[in-house]
Amino acid sequence: xxxxxxxxxxxxxxxxxxxxxxxxxxxxxxxxxxxxxxxxxxxxxxxxxxxxxxxxxxxxxxxxxxxxxxxxxxxxxxxxxxxxxxxxxxxxxxxxxxxxxxxxxxxxxxxxxxxxxxxxxxxxxxxxxxxxxxxxxxxxxxxxxxxxxxxxxxxxxxxxxxxxxxxxxxxxxxxxxxxxxxxxxxxxxxxxxxxxxxxxxxxxxxxxxxxxxxxxxxxxxxxxxxxxxxxxxxxxxxxxxxxxxxxxxxxxxxxxxxxxxxxxxxxxxxxxx
Numbered sequence: 001x002x003x004x005x006x007x008x009x010x011x012x013x014x015x016x017x018x019x020x021x022x023x024x025x026x027x028x029x030x031x032x033x034x035x036x037x038x039x040x041x042x043x044x045x046x047x048x049x050x051x052x053x054x055x056x057x058x059x060x061x062x063x064x065x066x067x068x069x070x071x072x073x074x075x076x077x078x079x080x081x082x083x084x085x086x087x088x089x090x091x092x093x094x095x096x097x098x099x100x101x102x103x104x105x106x107x108x109x110x111x112x113x114x115x116x117x118x119x120x121x122x123x124x125x126x127x128x129x130x131x132x133x134x135x136x137x138x139x140x141x142x143x144x145x146x147x148x149x150x151x152x153x154x155x156x157x158x159x160x161x162x163x164x165x166x167x168x169x170x171x172x173x174x175x176x177x178x179x180x181x182x183x184x185x186x187x188x189x190x191x192x193x194x195x196x197x198x199x200x201x202x203x204x205x206x207x208x209x210x211x212x213x214x215x216x217x218x219x220x221x222x223x224x225x226x227x228x229x230x231x232x233x234x235x236x237x238x239x240x241x242x243x244x245x246x247x248x249x250x251x252x253x254x255x256x257x258x259x260x261x262x263x264x265x266x267x268x269x270x271x272x273x
Contacts, residue, residue: 014070017134020063029063029077036117043224060089066130075119076127081112097219098180098230108145147233151204152226162227174213182219186227207231211239
């Protein structure tokens with residue numbers, strides 16, 4: 001498998017990006033999600049099977065995996081919900097946290113990514129780089145105009161760091177007409193003060209480097225004990241420098257990333273996403 005993928009340009013530092021095509025591969029992603037969100041972060045997950053982090057959106061999503069070809073282990077993943085599939089799932093996941101009316105009114109194709117996670121042994125940048133490159137190829141193939149998602153900040157310190165980070169990154173707020181309202185707003189006050197060292201989460205930092213907007217104030221997700229920010233990435237305004245690095249589209253095989261997820265009859269029926 002590794003040699004074949006290397007010839008196609010999928011392997012970077014022995015990591016390969018692939019779309020899940022069967023339930024076993026989806027379970028590999030859900031197993032990693034459980035390890036990161038439940039065991040590492042202490043999230044209160046509700047799963048259909050022990051040791052897996054699952055929800056009702058999974059059957060409608062494409063599951064993008066990063067695998068270490070040396071061990072065969074899935075070490076990173078995210079899931080992609082297209083606007084077409086969101087009409088079958090009852091909406092985007094982020095609609096459970098925000099009123100997305102301003103975003104849904106935008107012309108063009110929208111995808112949502114979520115449940116993004118990287119194994120703790122692979123958080124040096126290469127894994128997220130491979131994931132972004134594959135995601136960029138997916139967006140290019142399917143002519144996506146906008147990507148949305150939730151960037152999370154931990155609340156284990158009671159929200160002190162989340163409020164300080166929000167104060168630091170307010171220059172990245174979207175125009176007023178793209179602001180969304182959180183359904184459970186994180187209480188914001190002037191007592192956040194300043195922290196000598198802010199640990200901005202890598203995913204949020206990557207979004208901002210790409211030129212993404214923060215579409216308003218954070219929502220408190222009590223189950224995951226995080227503050228979620230609604231992120232909007234418009235393809236036409238990607239930061240050229242980081243866009244080439246994180247969403248490089250030249251190396252990945254289009255036919256490979258066009259494979260259907262294979263996890264549900266509804267998802268299989270979508271021939272052009």
